[in-house]
Amino acid sequence: MLRREFLSVRNGLTADDVRTAADTLAVRALALPELAGARTVAAYVSVGTEPGTLPLLDALRGRGVRVLLPVLLPDNDLDWGVYAGEGSLARVQHGGRMALFEPAGERLGPGAVTAADAVLLPGLAVDTRGMRLGRGGGSYDRVLARLEEAGAHPALVVLLYDCEVVEHVPKEPHDRPVHAVVTPSGVRRFPGGARAARGM
Numbered sequence: 618m619l620r621r622e623f624l625s626v627r628n629g630l631t632a633d634d635v636r637t638a639a640d641t642l643a644v645r646a647l648a649l650p651e652l653a654g655a656r657t658v659a660a661y662v663s664v665g666t667e668p669g670t671l672p673l674l675d676a677l678r679g680r681g682v683r684v685l686l687p688v689l690l691p692d693n694d695l696d697w698g699v700y701a702g703e704g705s706l707a708r709v710q711h712g713g714r715m716a717l718f719e720p721a722g723e724r725l726g727p728g729a730v731t732a733a734d735a736v737l738l739p740g741l742a743v744d745t746r747g748m749r750l751g752r753g754g755g756s757y758d759r760v761l762a763r764l765e766e767a768g769a770h771p772a773l774v775v776l777l778y779d780c781e782v783v784e785h786v787p788k789e790p791h792d793r794p795v796h797a798v799v800t801p802s803g804v805r806r807f808p809g810g811a812r813a814a815r816g817m
Contacts, residue, residue: 620753623741623781627666630778639669641801642776646673646737649797649804651772652682655734659685659697659760659771662706662718667739668776674700685729686720693756697729698722730760731767737774738795742781747794747807749775750786761793772796 646652658677663670677684684700689711698720700706707721730736738757742750751757764771773795779802797806 619750619786620741623750626780627778630666635666635669638778638801639663639672642668642670642799643672643676645801645804646774646776646799647676649772649774649799651735651774651796652677655682655772657683657685657733658735658737659687659730659733660700660737661687661739663739664715664717668778670737670776671703673737673776675703678702685725685733687756688719688724689717689756690727693754694727694759695730695756696727697725699725727759727763728767731764731769733769733771735772735774736760736764737776740775740777740781742783742786743775743777743795743798744783744786745807746788747796747798748786748788748792749795758791762791765793774799776800 652658660670660674660677662674674684678700685697686700687695688698689709690696699722700720701722705721706718708716709719710716738749740749740751773793775795775798777798777800779800782798782800782805794807797804
C-alpha cells in the first residue's frame with residue numbers, strides 16, 4: 618500500500634520535472650565527501666519517473682570514477698558491469714516487469730560490489746532513522762548482506778524527491794540504515810552513518 622502511494626506520486630511527474638530534478642541531484646551528490654574521494658561507485662540507471670541518475674553517472678565517469686551498474690539475475694540477485702557511457706547500456710525486459718537499462722559489457726560477478734567506496738541505492742522513501750523503503754524485490758537486501766559478509770563498509774546513499782523523506786517506513790530485522798539521502802533541496806545524514814567523519 619505504502620509503495621503504491623509513493624509510486625502514484627512519482628507517476629504524476631512530467632518529463633521536465635524528472636529532468637530538472639536529475640540535474641539538481643547530480644550537483645548535490647557530486648558535492649558529497651563520500652563521492653568526492655570515491656574511486657569505485659556502485660550505482661544504477663534510473664527508469665521512468667525514478668529520481669534521475671544519468672547526469673550523475675556521466676559526471677562520475679568524467680571524474681575518472683569506475684562506475685558499476687547492476688544486472689538483474691533470474692533469482693533477483695545482482696551481477697555488475699562497468700558503465701562506459703549511455704551508449705553502452707542495453708534495454709533489458711525482465712518478464713512482466715518494467716525494462717531496465719543494464720551494462721552490455723563484461724559481467725564482474727555479484728561480489729564486485731564489495732569493491733565500491735560508495736553505493737547508490739534505489740528507493741521509494743527514507744525515514745528519519747535512515748531506513749530505506751525499496752520496491753520489494755529484495756535485490757538490494759542481498760547486496761547489503763553481501764557487503765556485510767565481506768566486511769565492506771561503503772557509504773550508502775539514496776537519491777529521492779523531497780516528499781519521499783518521511784517520518785517512518787516499515788523496518789524488517791535485516792534492514793540497515795543508509796548514511797545519507799540526497800534530494801533536490803539538499804542532503805540529510807543519519808545517526809550511525811557518519812561515513813564522512815571516518816575519513817571517507
